[in-house]
Amino acid sequence: MGGNKGIYNNNTLEAEDRRSGGLLLSCKGWVMRVWEFARDEPNRVIFSLKVGLAILLVSLLILIRAPYEIFGTNIIWSIITVAIMFEYTVGSTFNKGFNRALGSLLAGVLAIVAAQLGLLASRVFEPIIIGISIFLVGTVTSFVKLWPSLAPYEYGFRVILFTYCLIIVSAYRMGNPIRTAMDRLYSIAIGGLVAVLVNVMVCPIWDGELLHEELVKGFDSVADSLEECVKKYVEDDGLDHPEFSKTVMDEFPDEPAYRRCRSTLNSSEKLDSLAQSAKWEPPHGRFKHLFYPWSEYAKVGNVLRYCAYEVMALHGVLHSEIQAPYNLRAMFRAEMQEAAGQAAELVRRLGMDIRDMNKTLKSSLLKRVHDTSERLQATIDMHSFLLVSSYEKPPAAPMPDGDTDTNPSPPGETYHEMMRKTSRRFYTWPSREVDAYEEEAAGVSAVGSLLVPRMKALESTSALSLVTFTSLLIEFVARLDHLVDAVEELSSMAKFKSEVEL
C-alpha cells in the first residue's frame, strides 16, 4: 500500500497515495504538482500521516475485541473527537482540546442539572422544560460566542451546545443522565488524549517554530523588496513599462519581492493567531524557558509592518504616473542605492539575529545606515536647483566627488533634453485632463505665466517626484530606530544569547 510505504519514504508518499486512491490524478502533471506541493513543505505529509495514525489508533479500540468489550459503542465519540480536534500544530490542537474539554464538561454539568430539574417536574412538563432549556442554551451560547474577546473559543461554545443537547436528549429517552454524561465524557477524553499524544509525540509541528520563521521571513522580504524597489527606480528607463492597469495593479510579475512584502503587510492576523496558539505550547526545542514572550513576536511584526508601509509607498512612487525623468533618477543612483543597501542590510541582520536567537548590538550598523541616508539627503539638497524651475540656471555647482559618487548626466545633454525624453510618458498624465488643463491655462496664466512658463511647471512637478521617493527612503531609515528597539526588547525578553558586536 502506498501509504504504508510512504511512512519510510516520505519523498514519494503522496504520489503513491494518490495513485492507490486514484483521486484527482488523471495525468502526470497532477502528480508533479502534488509532488512539489509536498516537497515545498514536508510538514504537510507528516501532518497527514499523523492524522491517519491517530484515527487508526482510536478505531483500533473498536476493531479489536478486548477494548470494545470494555468500552462499548460509546467509543465512536472518540473518533469524532480525533477527527475534529486534530489540528496542524501542537498549539492549536491544545487550544481546541481545551475548548472541547471545557465545553464538554460545562455541557455535562448543565445537562445533569437540567435533567434533574426535569425529573422533579411531572412527566408532562419534563419535555417542555427540556425544550426551553435547549432553546436557552442555543441562544445564549450563540450570542456569547459573538463577543470579540471570546471569538477564539467559538468552537468551545459549539461543543457546549451540541454536547448539552445530546446528553439531555439521550437522558430523556434512555434515562440516567449522569451515566450518559459520564460515558460520553470519558470517550471524548480518550479521543482527546490520543489526538494530543500523537500530535506531540510524532514529529510535532510547533506554532512557536512557525511564528519564529514567519517573522524572520518578514524581515527578509521587507529588505529584498526595498532593494528591488530602489534598484528598479534608478535603473528603469520607463520605456518598457507595462501600462498601469487594473489587471497588473496588485500583481507586478517582475517584482517577486514586492508580493512577499505585501504578504508581510497582511500578516498581522497570521502572526497574532500563531502567537495566540504558541502560548498553549510547552517549552520545546530552542524555546526553552516557560512563559516565552510569544506576544512580543507579534509586536515586532507590528513595527516591521510599519516599515513595510514605507516600502509600499516607495513602490507606489515607482509605479506612479508622474515620474521624474530617468537621467535625474540616474544622477542620484549611487546615494540611493547605498542608502537602500545599507538599510536592507540592517533589516536582514536583524532578521538573522532573530533567526539565530543572537543578541548583537546594532549601533555601528545603525550609525552607518544613518550616515548614508544623511549623505543622500545632503546630495539632494546640493542639487535641489535641478529639481525646481527657476529662470536663471544657478552657477555651475562643484560636484561632490569624495565618497559620494554621483553619476552626472552625459556632458552634451542639457536638462531640457533629458526632460524631453520623458515627456511622452509625462504627458499621458492625467490623460483625460490635458485639454481641460489647457482650457484652464487661460485663467491661471493671468497669475502664473508671468512667473513660470507652463512647460517648466510640468517639468518641475515631475522632478519633485524624485524628492518624494528620497524622502520616503529617508523616512524608512528613520523608522529603523524603532525596529532596532523592538528587536532589542524581544532579544532581552526572550533571553537571546549575547554575542560580541560584529
Next chain:
Amino acid sequence: MGGNKGIYNNNTLEAEDRRSGGLLLSCKGWVMRVWEFARDEPNRVIFSLKVGLAILLVSLLILIRAPYEIFGTNIIWSIITVAIMFEYTVGSTFNKGFNRALGSLLAGVLAIVAAQLGLLASRVFEPIIIGISIFLVGTVTSFVKLWPSLAPYEYGFRVILFTYCLIIVSAYRMGNPIRTAMDRLYSIAIGGLVAVLVNVMVCPIWDGELLHEELVKGFDSVADSLEECVKKYVEDDGLDHPEFSKTVMDEFPDEPAYRRCRSTLNSSEKLDSLAQSAKWEPPHGRFKHLFYPWSEYAKVGNVLRYCAYEVMALHGVLHSEIQAPYNLRAMFRAEMQEAAGQAAELVRRLGMDIRDMNKTLKSSLLKRVHDTSERLQATIDMHSFLLVSSYEKPPAAPMPDGDTDTNPSPPGETYHEMMRKTSRRFYTWPSREVDAYEEEAAGVSAVGSLLVPRMKALESTSALSLVTFTSLLIEFVARLDHLVDAVEELSSMAKFKSEVEL
C-alpha cells in the same frame, strides 16, 4: 423566562437572558456592555435566537413521541448537524451545508464499498482491511485539504473522515453497512434542512448585504481619513504632538478615521470571503438577478485599497519625524484642503452610488478633482523657490491672488524665523545620530559646506517633506481614475439603474 419574553422584545433580550442564566453578570457594567453590543448590531440577537429555534425544532423530533417512534435515536445526528452547520449568514450556512452533504455522501459511498470489500475477505482480515482503509482515508483527506484551492472545503474533508469512520466502524460491529449509512445520511439531511430553512426563512442575514455595506463603508472611511489627514497636516502646529513611540504607533487616538482606513486596508480577506459566501446565496432583496457579480465587489475593494495605501503614505508623512515648518504648510492650506475635499467628495459619491445602486456619470466631478489637484501642483511650482535652499533669495515673486487663495506668512516673519520655530522638533531626528552627524560634518563639509551651509541643508530637507505630502495627494487623485473605472464596471455588470448626471 427571560428568553421567552425576549422573543417579543428583542431590546431587552440578552440582558434578561443573562440575568436568568446568571452567566458572566456580576454587575451593572456588564449588562450595559452587553446591551450596547447587541444594540450596535441587532443581527447578533437575531442570529442567537435563530440558533435556539433551529436546535429546538430538531430536538422536538426526539422530545415528541410520534416522530421519535418513526426516526429513533439516530435523530441525534440531526442535532449535531444543526449545531455545527448553523452559521451567521445564509451564504456560509449553504456553503457548510454543501460541504456536509457532499462529504457525508462521499463518505457513505466509500464506506459501503470498503465494508463490502471487508465482507468479501475472511473474518480475520476484515478488521485489518478496515484499519488500513481508515488510515488511508485519514491521511489522504488531511493532505488534500491543505491544497490551497481546496482550503474553503476544509470542513467537508473533516466530514468525510469522521463519517467514514463512524459508518464503517458501526457497520463492522453492527452489520449492514448500507442500512447504517442510510440512517445516518437521512438524519443528517433532516438536520441540514432545518438549519437551512430556519436560516433563510427567519430574518435572513445575507452575505451579499454585508459585503455591499462593507464596501460602502470602505469608501467612506477612505474619504474621511483623507480629509482628516490633510486637515491635521495643514492645521497642526506640531507642538502638542504626542511623542512617536511604539505604544501609539498603530493607535492614533485622535484620528478615528485613520483606524477605519487601516481596517479597510486589511479588509481584503474579509471581502474575499464574503464574496465567496455570497455566491452561494439565491437572488434576494435588492440583488435580484442570477449570477450577481459578487466577485466584482472584491475587485473594487482592491482598487479602493490601492487608494488607501496612498492615504496611509500621507498619514506616514503627517507623523514622520522630518516635518515641514508649520507656516510653510499653512501657506498651501487652501489648495491642499480644496484638492483633498474634492477628492474625498468624489470617493464619497462613488460610495453613495454603490449604496443606492445608482449609476451616474462622474466625469464632471472627476474633472473638478483633477482641476483642483492641478491648481495645487501649479501653486507648489510657483513657490518652489521656498522649498529649496539657495544663496540668493529669489526676487520677491508676485503672489497669486486669483482663485488660489494662498495664506502668506505674517509679514514680519522671515523664512528663517519660521524654521527656527520648528527646529526643536526637527532636531529630534534622528535622535541618536545628532552627534554622529556633527562628527561626520567634518568629512562632508569638505565638499558640501562651500555650497550649502549645514543649517540650510536641514531646512531644505524638512521643507521638501511638504513636497512629498503634496505629491502623494496628487498621486491619490491620479489613482481615482482607476477607482471610477472600477465602480463603473461594477455598475454595469450589476445592472445598477442609470440616473441623469447630477
